[in-house]
Amino acid sequence: MLRFLYAVLLGTVGAGIVHIAVLLLLPVVSERDAWSRLSQAGDLYTVTPLYGAAADRRILRSADPLFQAVACRFDLANGLTHIRGVGRLPYWSVSIYDRTGRNVYSFNDRSTTKGALDLVVLTPAQMIEVRKDLPEAYAESVFVEADIGEGIVVVRGFVPDASWAPAISRELAGAVCTAE
Amino acid sequence: MIQRIALSLIVIAIAIGGGTASVWYALRAQEGIGALTVGGWTAFPAIGTPEADPYAMARIARDGTLPLGRAEGLAFIAERDSAGNRLRRECDYRVEGLTPTARFWTLVATDETLAALGHGGRASAVQSRQVLRRADNSFAVGVGPHPAPGNWLRIDGTGPLALVLTLYDTPVTGGAGLGAFELPQVLKSGCDA
Numbered sequence: 476m477l478r479f480l481y482a483v484l485l486g487t488v489g490a491g492i493v494h495i496a497v498l499l500l501l502p503v504v505s506e507r508d509a510w511s512r513l514s515q516a517g518d519l520y521t522v523t524p525l526y527g528a529a530a531d532r533r534i535l536r537s538a539d540p541l542f543q544a545v546a547c548r549f550d551l552a553n554g555l556t557h558i559r560g561v562g563r564l565p566y567w568s569v570s571i572y573d574r575t576g577r578n579v580y581s582f583n584d585r586s587t588t589k590g591a592l593d594l595v596v597l598t599p600a601q602m603i604e605v606r607k608d609l610p611e612a613y614a615e616s617v618f619v620e621a622d623i624g625e626g627i628v629v630v631r632g633f634v635p636d637a638s639w640a641p642a643i644s645r646e647l648a649g650a651v652c653t654a655e
Numbered sequence: 656m657i658q659r660i661a662l663s664l665i666v667i668a669i670a671i672g673g674g675t676a677s678v679w680y681a682l683r684a685q686e687g688i689g690a691l692t693v694g695g696w697t698a699f700p701a702i703g704t705p706e707a708d709p710y711a712m713a714r715i716a717r718d719g720t721l722p723l724g725r726a727e728g729l730a731f732i733a734e735r736d737s738a739g740n741r742l743r744r745e746c747d748y749r750v751e752g753l754t755p756t757a758r759f760w761t762l763v764a765t766d767e768t769l770a771a772l773g774h775g776g777r778a779s780a781v782q783s784r785q786v787l788r789r790a791d792n793s794f795a796v797g798v799g800p801h802p803a804p805g806n807w808l809r810i811d812g813t814g815p816l817a818l819v820l821t822l823y824d825t826p827v828t829g830g831a832g833l834g835a836f837e838l839p840q841v842l843k844s845g846c847d848a
Contacts, residue, residue, distance in 0.1 A: 482662040486669025493674025498709050505716035512719055535719060539821055540771040540778030541761045566758065566823065568727040570703070576715040578703040581724020583824050629721055633759070633823070635784060637777070
């Protein structure tokens, strides 16, 4: 009996270890995560509709049907990432995620000077280079320093009602995502 | 000898079975580590920040979602009405009260996996700019299969229901006043027998 209790106790301790191991391994081994789904849908620097557009092109599950979103995967090893083009929407917001889906930084349309999206994602080392001589093209950009390597930029646009949907989908599809 | 093998098998079974089951349960539960509960509503304020805990990260990976960031918004989920009963699609509810400061909010009816419900190609969702309000700025939205006067969020079918209230561009996510605000109540008005 005592040996059985000992086995149960040992098993419980083991369960704790397995719990922690599974928890930490899930983000690493998951093949259903956003990065994997996006890589099936398009190459790096391709602006891909995430949800909200045609239902057959929905890649991620959206919690909010009153939103449309596009995403662009990037790799800072190829140089800094420049995303621009979205404006004149009732509301838009941007998030930068690392490869595992951790939200590194986010902002919305009220954070920009002209209400249009102009975002540069770069590593601290690239930031030092850019600071030396700020190119004219980045004069109005929002700079986000992120030491993440690979990542995802998501632009979300609010659709107040169905009549807005085509205009917002067109505006979001017009976003440009490049490595420079 | 056989006893020793049996005991080892018990240890391994408890470790692997218990370990994976506890992770599965912890990720499935709407309450839990990192959750903020206000009234009947639950949110995970840290999920969209760089400080997301391992449970939040595992949830993100398993669901394949990209959570809203701090500057974007915060989603609150209600799975029970104010009396503590599970929400059902056969029943009529009233979501009534005030929301914290936000640029706008959306209220979406979803199934238990948080996939939005719809009817005839239209999603079951309302947003604050189309909601009729009372003189004191509070509002009431009828949720259910039967038409309601004022604001009505139509749902069809049977099965479990969840309500997702997302506040966009809200100071609530900044941490200031977290927990010191009120969210609307979910009141049951009746059910189809």
